[in-house]
């Protein structure tokens with residue numbers, strides 16, 4: 001496996017690619033268009049932004065037959081292979097769902113057929129597909145940075161009353177042991193970024209409850225314990241920036257992963273996939289928590305808002321980073337084929353508002369036609 005290393009100028013850049021949900025099937029025009037649009041974004045983003053590492057944030061290649069799965073993997077990894085850019089992946093809930101057809105260990109083998117793929121060869125001692133990638137200093141003498149790539153599982157057991165899972169205690173023990181060993185080797189905790197699919201519950205701290213009467217057109221409906229309430233990003237009492245189109249889709253139960261980062265002292269930031277419409281970024285107790293939207297055109301999205309997130313590191317200031325979102329519209333243009341024209345001309349907030357007003361119109365009665373039209377504009381699919 002290639003050893004990552006800061007460049008001679010002390011810089012290192014990472015591209016996060018969220019939720020491609022890439023299928024290998026090409027039997028309909030729409031499937032071919034989805035593949036072409038996702039490929040266009042990945043290839044153009046790599047050419048424009050030239051990262052030193054790419055990371056797929058879960059819900060990656062999803063197909064039921066070996067042939068189709070291999071095709072989906074090719075869409076995701078060949079752009080990196082062609083350019084000689086290393087690429088890593090974490091598993092998402094849909095990768096776990098795909099286990100019935102292609103077990104996770106088999107999925108990893110398909111990814112690892114590409115020489116640039118850094119996915120671990122086997123699971124960690126916890127049994128989960130967790131691994132870490134160190135980045136050497138530019139002189140190659142020390143571990144200057146580290147990435148934790150964690151498998152956040154699939155669904156939470158029923159007793160947790162939340163749809164999606166969390167990183168388990170056994171996984172946190174694995175992380176703590178590994179972190180200690182790295183600290184001892186380097187004389188201090190090695191600054192790190194944690195990457196995983198399902199967000200931690202601390203992301204809900206960026207949300208504030210709003211009156212449905214005032215904010216119905218723009219508010220986000222809560223999930224799990226927050227269900228029934230309407231929320232917006234709390235830009236007044238937190239330092240959160242970015243946009244949100246859905247409530248953080250984490251487990252209500254907090255298994256202490258965030259506290260574990262604080263205790264071990266290495267993690268400066270954590271980024272997540274899973275929430276396709278979100279790119280908010282804020283800090284909690286000095287640790288940045290951020291989303292990266294989605295790169296794939298197969299799941300729902302409101303149009304041209306598919307994007308990648310870049311993270312820029314400097315080995316001289318390894319506890320700081322810069323980050324930026326880069327949207328399909330900016331990178332590729334307005335040529336997307338798989339999205340209806342209506343979705344190309346409206347943005348996230350407008351589409352969310354249309355979705356809300358659809359319900360108001362229905363509630364008022366006599367506006368069924370408006371509702372039917374709006375539902376075509378913003379279609380929410382299951383994750």
Ligand SMILES: [Fe+2]
Nearest residue numbers: 019059274383
């Ligand atoms: Fe997803």
Ligand SMILES: [Fe+2]
Nearest residue numbers: 059092093274
């Ligand atoms: Fe997901």
